[in-house]
Amino acid sequence: MIDRMSRYDPSAFPPFAVTVDLVVLTVREHELCALLVRRGEPPFQGYWALPGGFVRPDEGLGEAASRELAEETGLRAHASGGPVMAGAHLEQLATYGHPQRDPRMRVVSVAHLALAPDLPTPKPGGDARGARWAPVGELLGPAEADREPLAFDHALILADGVERARSKIEYSSLATAFCPEEFTVGELRRVYEAVWGVVLDPRNFHRKVTGTPGFLVPSGGTTTRQGGRPAQLFAAGGATVLNPPMLRPES
Amino acid sequence: MIDRMSRYDPSAFPPFAVTVDLVVLTVREHELCALLVRRGEPPFQGYWALPGGFVRPDEGLGEAASRELAEETGLRAHASGGPVMAGAHLEQLATYGHPQRDPRMRVVSVAHLALAPDLPTPKPGGDARGARWAPVGELLGPAEADREPLAFDHALILADGVERARSKIEYSSLATAFCPEEFTVGELRRVYEAVWGVVLDPRNFHRKVTGTPGFLVPSGGTTTRQGGRPAQLFAAGGATVLNPPMLRPES
């Protein structure tokens, strides 16, 4: 039992290292993908890992995550709540602090979830480290013994991030964070289909998203980049919460 | 920019203190209430604060939260996912790490949310420190200038916890965590009414919860403790996710 004086006396307790790890998701070629970096040093040397790093003494947790995201992808993060435009959505995911999660010392990692539009560069990141977009189906789908292991507890963090993204696009406008600044209803539908791994009815989807006030705002132009009849271009509207929500089929 | 060698070298970065803080919610006399403890030493001496304490070197974050909860309330916590019976639901809420949130040093707090049934003791806790159940309406409702301030950033953490509870009972069976082991449909309805601050139609509510498979299981007995016709007693069923969700009125 801790006595009363020591309850809030920081010097009385051993220090922890605090890091941020990032689950950066995007949709590429109809697949939900996560950003991985290759570890160059032990432990887990040569393993793929989530991008991340130490929180600096003078920065907040969100700031650290935003900085790491910019270092890895060049994206500027938008705090949750505001309209999601070019750049990425960034929110705190959960914190992982199992005593043995890092073999060297006690490390508590505050994981963040970032949703990014499809980036043109196949190998993102400003430095020369190995980095890749890996389809989450390959990382999480097969039995644990059959898939390439990730460093630390990053497979667990990734699974939590993917689950959060899958459920959050149901009742929020977050799916637009996967799209470029201007996009068509069909492109948005393909985002839902990739994240959920389902096929949606294009007609009902169109009615649903255009009929939800504040979800999409027409930006005036049209495009035929998907083929077929020209499609109206939209930008993300100010709405953040969808009521009624999008319905995920075959629940 | 951090060079590659230092990215995962814990000794290269200054230490943080890591704590857990608890948002413990219950429903008392038709009101949603939070557990507060009075601080006995600076900083914020004499202020009310959320219960919490340091994470020990050899325990996980959830373990630390569970231990603190037991110390403060005597409740045994049930990990999320499993059936919620006697005892409390406990889940991680979010992590707060603003550089100046504690004036003494860098403290990162992993906040947890606990939902507890109404406890018989008005002053919970095993030790003699001041503790009280405070209606959240009094803590968060009035303008910030008019309400009693909480220590540190605990008003923010509390608000986040309350918001999480309010939204989570929509699509999960978590409201049963506020109820004793056996309860009536009317008692469960009063939980929803207190947490959301609304009035629900008793007839439709009854049909909804009894019609959702796995939400409630009849435990055989009846009670007249609420007056009127004897009501059937139920226990929480195994279901954790509600489909379709409970609908919060006047959204």
Add this chain to the structure above:
DNA sequence: GCAAAAGTGTTGAATTTACACCCATGT
């Protein structure tokens, strides 16, 4: 013309809502 994707209309089913009504107890 034909394929492909965008978008509109329509219809039956399922769900929600509002409220009338009955039930079983305590006083």
Add this chain to the structure above:
DNA sequence: ACATGGGTGTAAATTCAACACTTTTGC
């Protein structure tokens, strides 16, 4: 008897799901 809360029935309104059908482009 009557108040109180428990519980069922029902009908209108709304929402959802499935799919026929038209529109507008590229080739």
